[in-house]
Amino acid sequence: MVTTLDDSKRQAIATQLADIKALQNLLIHNEQQFIKDCTDDDICQRLQDMLKEDHKNLGVIDTVIVQYGVQEEPNKTTQKLIEQVQELMEGSELTLFEKVREQELLKHKQTMAGLLIHKAAQVVGADIEAAITPLNTVNFENRAHQEQLKGIIEILGVRELTGKQPKQGLWARVEDGIAALTGVVGTVVTRSDDEMSIRDLLLMDHTKADILFVEIFSTDDPQKIQEYFGQLYKDLKVHGMAEEEVIYPAIRQYYDLTDEIYAQTDTVMDMLDEIKALDPASSEFKVKVEQLRTAVRIHINQEEQDIFPQLRHNFSHEQQKQMASNFKTVKSQLQQQMNIQLT
Structure with a gap:
């Protein structure tokens, strides 16, 4: 466990x-x-x-x-x-x-x-x-x-x-x-803007989740698996809750499948809690993580293919920056709350 x-x-x-x-x-x-x-x-x-x-x-x-x-x-x-x-x-x-x-x-x-x-x-x-x-x-x-x-x-x-x-x-x-x-x-480009857009932040979250899945499957050391899954658990939980608070309510009027996105997020949350209770050394652990990866990838694909265009077409640059600021604030608050709950 x-x-x-x-x-x-x-x-x-x-x-x-x-x-x-x-x-x-x-x-x-x-x-x-x-x-x-x-x-x-x-x-x-x-x-x-x-x-x-x-x-x-x-x-x-x-x-x-x-x-x-x-x-x-x-x-x-x-x-x-x-x-x-x-x-x-x-x-x-x-x-x-x-x-x-x-x-x-x-x-x-x-x-x-x-x-x-x-x-x-x-x-x-x-x-x-x-x-x-x-x-x-x-x-x-x-x-x-x-x-x-x-x-x-x-x-x-x-x-x-x-x-x-x-x-x-x-x-x-x-x-x-x-x-x-x-x-x-060399390739380092300084940012002239004071805030990333919301799509930038979401893409960073998606990339980090993909990497954590790769890290989990690249080792058989239960301690390392636990470390990587622990970070994945916290990242996906906070990401999903922040999206439900900031992103989905904003795009609902422009996107007919918003309820489906909410349902996908809830499914991922349940899967995370189920895996959290398992022993990282068990054969069942990575099987469940693979199922989680599939669910997360479906969710990410729908976000990037459907929701990103809605954000780009229906929200100004300044609105996207403000959304990013709100998203960061909510994530930070949720991370602090999670730290308290896990200590």
Whole structure:
């Protein structure tokens, strides 16, 4: 019998993601403070652009956490560090030059945390790699921000030490550094929008479910089977309940088979609970999971072939973004409730 749906490795990654979100909020708070204290129009504009991107990336991080499907609180040491840094940034003990220098170090810490999660995902499971893909955007833009902050640090530092302007050509060198990063990253494309569309989010869920099924059937280790099914159970439950609350009521007036979609979701929910009670080492377990995979695939095909066009044709881009935001919010709430129920 499956005694737990939690896995320590996945929880550790969830804690790291919570740390990244907490640190992202600190970066935003710092940039808002810098803009208030800045007297250089060029630097202020670059800080404002960075702030806009960091607000967008906070939304990306929220998306990654919800898609990942495991929610944890930030590490206590991270919370303590953030409190200490925030106190320094709000005080008068440091100059603006010194504060921006600390911000660049925080950006480096954020970048390394994102890269660490990607490396851990490669070890733990392909489904995690799929869920955290949007984090590539955050990692890339944090590295680009580091290059810009280095330029700001040089300007402020030279002014503070000499009372004079640094030599010209600094920003060109900074832009060259960012261009070089773009070449290294290659296929990573930064998002200019502040929210994915609802179809983007649903497709990410569908892809992750497909990968989890593959992972279950690729091993005979009961512990690994339990880990993968535990994540699949939580993902499909939350996905289905969020769809019933946000998606299906919205498309009912445009789609005659909405009741059929509701029924499919209810069937999948029942199958999940039935499998949850089985022993992962039993021969019956994978037989039932295969039946579940068939039911889920039928449901996904109908959604992508029938419902996606309804969303595209009957809802504006802004409406789809709002639907995505609502979907993420409901999923996050359901994940928190499920964590409480399973502890």
